[in-house]
Amino acid sequence: MVKVAMLSRWHVHANDYAREALENNDVEITAVWDEDAKRGQGWADELHVPFIANLDELLAKDEIEGVIVDTPTNMHRDVIIAAVKANKHVFSEKVLALTTAECEEILEAVEKQGVSLMLSLPRLNDPTYLYAEEALKQGLLGSLTSIRCRLEHGGAVATEANPNGWLPEHFYHKEQCGGGALIDLGAHPIYLTNRLAGEVESVMCEMGSFTGKEVDDHASVITRHKSGAIGVIEAGFVASGSPFILELHGTKGSILIEEHALRIRSSELEDGGWQTPQLPQKESSAMQQWVSEILHNQTPRISKDDMIQLTRLNEAAKESAENGTRVLLTK
16 A cells, blocks of 8 residues: 655646545555645545645655645646655656756656656557557558647637636646646647657747737647657647547558547558557556556656656757747757
8 A cells, every 4th residue: 555645736637646546446645735725625625634734744754655746837846856855756747847957856866765756648558559659669660750649629718618718727827837738738749759759859849829828828849850750749728629649650651540549551461451450458557557666666667768858848849939940959
């Protein structure tokens, strides 16, 4: 059993992680802290656990072995490092931190303390991604030449029920979030692209604010990879009907993914026509990987390189959009 504390209900997925922890027989929620004391006390009451208003006091409790971090993103570096130095295992909502330098500080502290760190990157565990990754390894697409990944919802679109959209207003707070649609929803296309296309050489990005917010509500990124592949990453809060799309194209074939459906066409397969293959089983969730590492020393599939490269590309995209230039990531 891993006894954990919930650190903040700020993020929209905080309730989801609390629910997953409650449903996991190897996890017990024992306390809540929140930078907003009223919100935190209300959550603690719902979970029937103590609310501890002072973070240092919570982290000093030996019975708390891990923390689940859902604070504003600009607090991640300080909160996570404080937890790590208190010898707590850490599960966090993406992104790990706002800058690559902050990520490196966190990872250095984790290495020194020897605790487990996990970032929620759920689409790395999806059967469609797992199939695409294996197809590339087997050479079914030949050499990858281009990749496109798109994820957008209508969270900022005004409706009669939600005149300001259904996303909470603080998701457009530049200081707290470090950005908008790209750093939040775009995280998923970014880490998938990083995994499938490999090391990024350069980034070009355009960010827009259709709704006039102080952060981007839609963005497009073009990546050039060391492998020679070109990537297109799209994310936004202003397209209500847009499905998740992942496309991979290579010298011997293509994979098209829409939501959870996948098709492949390859000169390496039968007649080379479109096929709908059997997909592998879904891998364990990020939280289960975290728990398995803590209790059974199992190496998680989500790596520290996934974490730092996610922030690295986000940082480069922000620089590109602000300066209107291509940003080089390798010399």
